[in-house]
Amino acid sequence: xxxxxxxxxxxxxxxxxxxxxxCQVDSQVTMMFWYRQQPGQSLTLIATANQGxxxxxxxxxxxxxxxxxxxNLTFSTLTVSNMSPEDSSIYLCSAWTATxxxxxxxxxxxxxxx
Amino acid sequence: LAKTTQPIxxxxxxxxxxNITCSHNNIxxxxxxxxxxxxxxxxxxxxxxxxxxxxxxxxxxLFIPADRKSSTLSLPRVSLSDTAVYYCLVGDRSPGNTPLVxxxxxxxxxxx
Numbered sequence: 001x002x003x004x005x006x007x008x009x010x011x012x013x014x015x016x017x018x019x020x021x022x023c024q025v026d027s028q029v030t031m032m033f034w035y036r037q038q039p040g041q042s043l044t045l046i047a048t049a050n051q052g053x054x055x056x057x058x059x060x061x062x063x064x065x066x067x068x069x070x071x072n073l074t075f076s077t078l079t080v081s082n083m084s085p086e087d088s089s090i091y092l093c094s095a096w097t098a099t100x101x102x103x104x105x106x107x108x109x110x111x112x113x114x
Numbered sequence: 115l116a117k118t119t120q121p122i123x124x125x126x127x128x129x130x131x132x133n134i135t136c137s138h139n140n141i142x143x144x145x146x147x148x149x150x151x152x153x154x155x156x157x158x159x160x161x162x163x164x165x166x167x168x169x170x171x172x173x174x175x176l177f178i179p180a181d182r183k184s185s186t187l188s189l190p191r192v193s194l195s196d197t198a199v200y201y202c203l204v205g206d207r208s209p210g211n212t213p214l215v216x217x218x219x220x221x222x223x224x225x226x
Binding site: 001035043044045092101102104105107110 | 146148150155156157158159201214215216217218219
């Protein structure tokens with residue numbers, strides 16, 4: 001398995017500001033993904049974070065709103081830009097490990113936009 | 115991507131065995147079935163994964179019939195701490211292929 005750490009775990013943000021969430025994996029992983037989970041809902045995939053290239057975004061998510069970086073095989077960031085109350089969610093980082101043949105999740109970053 | 119259908123919610127008493135069934139009628143040949151557990155305000159936790167027949171680990175068992183169009187997660191003797199949302203996912207587990215897409219999950223409530 002992989003241990004995935006996210007920072008911050010929780011934050012309250014002002015409308016119109018941006019926040020960057022960091023994700024650190026304790027081992028090199030092939031793939032990293034970012035999910036969003038709105039209150040009471042299931043997880044929705046935002047994008048696949050590609051090492052050394054631009055992220056691959058799912059329908060409904062754009063780079064200007066959710067810029068993603070992945071400078072190496074163990075680290076990624078997700079920025080939520082120009083936040084509005086509708087962005088209040090849990091943002092989850094996940095990683096695919098070849099040894100485990102499945103994806104593992106961090107504990108999430110709970111953002112509340114006021 | 116194979117779509118999954120699960121019951122929205124289930125209730126159980128402590129000590130009972132709980133079986134949660136997931137339908138995935140259009141599962142592909144390369145797809146595996148993976149179950150996750152999620153507690154409130156936490157990330158999903160991997161429970162078990164299988165391709166066919168039966169898989170068992172220290173936490174649960176996974177039963178997959180020959181046609182693989184459904185699967186059943188079995189939790190033996192549940193306790194209050196098993197109250198959580200359980201997600202069934204179907205997808206190719208090869209790295210670099212399609213990432214796992216979550217359905218709505220099953221909210222299990224264990225009652226004392």
